[in-house]
Amino acid sequence: MLVVQGRPGSSTSSRGEIDMGAESPLTLESFYTFCAQKKLMGARCRSCRAILVPPRALCPKCGSMDIRWTKLKGTGKLLTYSVVHVASPAFQSSVPYAVGIVQLTEGARLPGMIRTNLKDLRIGLNLKVAFEPRRPESWPPWVRYCFVRARSH
Amino acid sequence: MYTVEQLKWQNVKGRPLASIVAAGLSKFGKLEGKYSREIFLEAAREAFGGCSNFDPKRDVKALFVGQMSESFEHQTHVAPSLTDWVGLLPIPATRIEAACASSGAALRCAIFAIASGMYDIVAVGGVEKMTHRATSDATEYLAMASDFPMEQWHGITFPAMFGLMATAHMHKYGTAEEQMAMAAVKNHHNGCLNPKAQMQREITVRQVMESRPIAWPLKLLDCSLISDGASCLVITKPELAKRFTDTPADIVGTGQASDTIGLYERDDITFMEVARSAAKQAYEMANKKPSDIDVAEVHDCFTIAEIIAYEDLGFCAPGEAGKFIEEGETGLDGRIPVNTSGGLKAKGHPVGATGTAQACEIYLQLTGQAERRQVEDASIGLTHNVGGSGSTGVVHIFKRRD
Numbered sequence: 001m002l003v004v005q006g007r008p009g010s011s012t013s014s015r016g017e018i019d020m021g022a023e024s025p026l027t028l029e030s031f032y033t034f035c036a037q038k039k040l041m042g043a044r045c046r047s048c049r050a051i052l053v054p055p056r057a058l059c060p061k062c063g064s065m066d067i068r069w070t071k072l073k074g075t076g077k078l079l080t081y082s083v084v085h086v087a088s089p090a091f092q093s094s095v096p097y098a099v100g101i102v103q104l105t106e107g108a109r110l111p112g113m114i115r116t117n118l119k120d121l122r123i124g125l126n127l128k129v130a131f132e133p134r135r136p137e138s139w140p141p142w143v144r145y146c147f148v149r150a151r152s153h
Numbered sequence: 154m155y156t157v158e159q160l161k162w163q164n165v166k167g168r169p170l171a172s173i174v175a176a177g178l179s180k181f182g183k184l185e186g187k188y189s190r191e192i193f194l195e196a197a198r199e200a201f202g203g204c205s206n207f208d209p210k211r212d213v214k215a216l217f218v219g220q221m222s223e224s225f226e227h228q229t230h231v232a233p234s235l236t237d238w239v240g241l242l243p244i245p246a247t248r249i250e251a252a253c254a255s256s257g258a259a260l261r262c263a264i265f266a267i268a269s270g271m272y273d274i275v276a277v278g279g280v281e282k283m284t285h286r287a288t289s290d291a292t293e294y295l296a297m298a299s300d301f302p303m304e305q306w307h308g309i310t311f312p313a314m315f316g317l318m319a320t321a322h323m324h325k326y327g328t329a330e331e332q333m334a335m336a337a338v339k340n341h342h343n344g345c346l347n348p349k350a351q352m353q354r355e356i357t358v359r360q361v362m363e364s365r366p367i368a369w370p371l372k373l374l375d376c377s378l379i380s381d382g383a384s385c386l387v388i389t390k391p392e393l394a395k396r397f398t399d400t401p402a403d404i405v406g407t408g409q410a411s412d413t414i415g416l417y418e419r420d421d422i423t424f425m426e427v428a429r430s431a432a433k434q435a436y437e438m439a440n441k442k443p444s445d446i447d448v449a450e451v452h453d454c455f456t457i458a459e460i461i462a463y464e465d466l467g468f469c470a471p472g473e474a475g476k477f478i479e480e481g482e483t484g485l486d487g488r489i490p491v492n493t494s495g496g497l498k499a500k501g502h503p504v505g506a507t508g509t510a511q512a513c514e515i516y517l518q519l520t521g522q523a524e525r526r527q528v529e530d531a532s533i534g535l536t537h538n539v540g541g542s543g544s545t546g547v548v549h550i551f552k553r554r555d
Contacts, residue, residue, distance in 0.1 A: 054303065079321070080318075080320045080324070080422065081316075081317065081320055082309075082317050082369055082371075083366065083369035084309075084312075084316075084368050085366045085367055085368065086289070086367050086368070087289070087292065087308060087310055088289060088293035088305075088310060089289045090293075092289055096366075099308060099309045100317070101416070101417045109417045109418070110417060111304055111416070112307045113308055140306070142302070144306065144307060146307070
């Protein structure tokens, strides 16, 4: 169960949902601020139960705005992947690298870099989230997450 | 002029919405020293020159133009400048942006402008100037059509988006890399028959397979080209078309749909819901079915995109496109010749120009002007234009005027 430090208004329900009122709006900025705290956070629509990652204020599935933060385990399986050999300037020094879409244990999907030996890549690979250590200096100040191999979970 | 009720797609039932009376295309390729406005003039002059009893300054009442990116030329607000360069000031001019589907979406705006009765004659086209930039810069600008916070930010390039789709399609259906390669081989063959095409070179499946990886499983020869080019059409009310040409082509169906900008948000990435939905609208409007289509231009930005297009358009069942191309069904002498122009793969893909360039090729096919790549007795044509990883889909159906 997540304890959010320094947020006196927040409380956690039995389902891991966190009500932080207006303090952490359901925005990308908040999502990446949690990444800087090494937390993978999503949102859950309390009307249709959909998991929304990254979070949004309006559920695209049912239209409800009754949405709460929820902590994600950060584990999942590789749904599909590609190995990038030609990248944009910011990533060109990292090629070749793998990217993929990960089916999270809670049900939502998340894209990202798959940091593993390229020859180990296969659909269904067990993965867990990891976070880059530093906040970028220029905009956007978003700490990247990525996925690394996990034992079965 | 239609009433609103008649324009609802279920009620059109094959009646022409608007008619193409002329089509123009610049040369596609590396047009050194020429920028968008100069390239667009080439396409517009060819289109305007294709009409008789026509004075563009007098007759064209509005211009709709597709362009994807202001990054290539450091220029937004291109519509007035293009209008000026082709000598049409002060008519209203609007740029429409839907990534690689920009001019497909612009064509819809032109159709609305005509079908609503607002204008009798409009011009619609597209342009992109890309080749003066380094490949890595072009890679970055094109990736801007994917989701910045979740995809671009994590190094997922545009080819990688389609690489993710290809891996999923291969896994679900057993589609082979060699089958994808066959789309490139076919389109290069067709490109050799199109003097406007950027690539005039036959390739083999083996060459595709051995080309360097870009975003595995996609290799260099699975990818469309970085191109300069422009396209332009003159569109009129159906009843005026014969005044300007003996050989108009009628637009009988149009469809468009939107999906999430993030590929990862979609439940199944082995198809594009936008293409299925846009196709359904266009087929219903045109009162046609997939087996009625004589010739099609589909959005082969990567070979896997052409494979998926066959399935989304109903040319074959889901999962069977690999076999469909292997059996030659979409070759020039096949059941449904696809990308007779050479497609994005060989004709080139100046992204903003692509949607109306596809319509140019169908116009040539339906009016018997496609020369060495002419599909015999082509009567019904279709274009399929996709923006981003399938966030926008635009489908049009055209009919020869008999």
